[in-house]
Amino acid sequence: MSDTSARNVLPASSCDHSPVRAHGSPEPTAAIKSAARSAVGRLSLPDAIRIFRNEMVDSALNNEQGSRRAAARVLGVTRPAVQHVLRHLKS
DSSP states (O other): OOHHHHHTTSOGGGOOOOOOOSTTOSSOOHHHHHHHHHHBTTBOHHHHHHHHHHHHHHHHHHHTTTOHHHHHHHHTSOHHHHHHHHHTTTO
C-alpha cells in the first residue's frame, strides 16, 4: 500500500503518513484485500475510502465504549480527527 492511500484514510492533519497496517502486520489482512478487489468497478476509490474510514471509526468507538479519546488512540490518530469523521459520518 502506498503512502498516498494511507493519507486518505483519515484527515491528513491527523495521519502520520505511514502505510496502514492490520494490528502491526506488514500487509493488510486477506479480508481487506478481498473486499478491495471486489469493490473495483462497484465503488469509486473516494467512496470506498470513506466507507472504510467510517467503519473503522465506528468499530473503534464501539470497542472503546464510545470514548473518542480511546478510539483515537486505538486508531493511531488524534481525538479531533475522530470528531471530524463523526461530523461527516453521514456523508
